[in-house]
Amino acid sequence: MTKILGASLMPNVKTKQAFQPWHLKYRPQSINDLTGQDSVQKVLTRLITEDSVPQALLLSGPKGTGKTSTARIIAMSLNCEKGVTTTPCGECKNCKAIQNGNSLDVVELDAASHNGVDDIRKLVADAGYAPFSARTRVFIIDEAHQLSNSAQNAFLKTLEEPNNHTKFLLATTEPHKMLETVRSRCLPLRFRPISQSEVAQRLEDIAKKEGVSIDDSCLEAIARSSKGGMRDSIQLLFEVFCHKEGDEPVKVDKVYEVTKELNPTQVEFLLSAVAQGDSYNLVRCCNAIEESALDINKVFDALLTAWTDVMAVVLGANPKQIAKTSILGTENLETLSQKLDLTMLTVGLEKLDQAERRIATSSNSSRWLLATLLSLVNGGE
Structure with missing residues (x-):
């Protein structure tokens, strides 16, 4: 007779935990976890503590600064089984469902692909139902500025007179594209770009937790490249x-x-070549850039930023302070500020800006880079 082994007699096999992308793994889980958003933290802490969160909030700011994560935190704060709190447990049934994106009471709408009147009418109808298992129904509308004008108009009545068990959280990078009538019905929460030092500090914490050995200059370069976006920097x-x-x-x-x-x-070399009128080395460096397949948009962005930093020093800014966020060091800033006068810097800034916009439609953007820099050598003519 064959004997079937029970589960208790099976070998203890450890299941390997599924990989989780770092930007999701280290997503903030409470109001206090938000990086670089002190004003938003203070407002939300007061509203949640007093259980007085308005029916509609408009979360606006640059990408990657924590808007959608904050919306989910608000949803957990309002529905955590331990009560309305600024520090949701993250372990109860409601918190887990919200974290996993399968809560029936927290609905997310991506307005980039669901931006029509019918989409909003469906959401409004859904908002009329009482919560299924949570305390409050929360509707998060991401990329809210992409809702059509008709869809926004269809939303007005619900935003103005919502029921007591429903909250609407609208997240956008471009609030000016939304109807004033929609914006006026929401409490604004403005997210600012996160400073390079704050981003670098957060990256250092993550690197330590992951056992990654990394230079401080590397963290600063990542923080500078992300332009105030925490999500992009972690990725x-x-x-x-x-x-x-x-x-x-x-x-x-x-x-x-x-x-x-x-x-x-490379940045210092290019700017020095322009300042010295060195056409030969400009051509050589631009050819090397083309061969290296660098992103020309990022090349122009780096040159524009560095050019502006040098201009700031020429106008009297402290080079040590500028160097804290600049790709150029203090010594390079001081040297270049002595070689480039304000007239040339002003003309150069305009030329670089014009060229950066032109390359968007050009099939030979690297040639535009060379032509622009050579024109600066020739006095901007």
């Missing part, structure tokens, strides 16, 4: 980590290799 940190070789710390050159951006030496 870039992971991408750089994937290119890591051996047990050596990740070096800053790896960041520029991954991002296809100009490194500090």
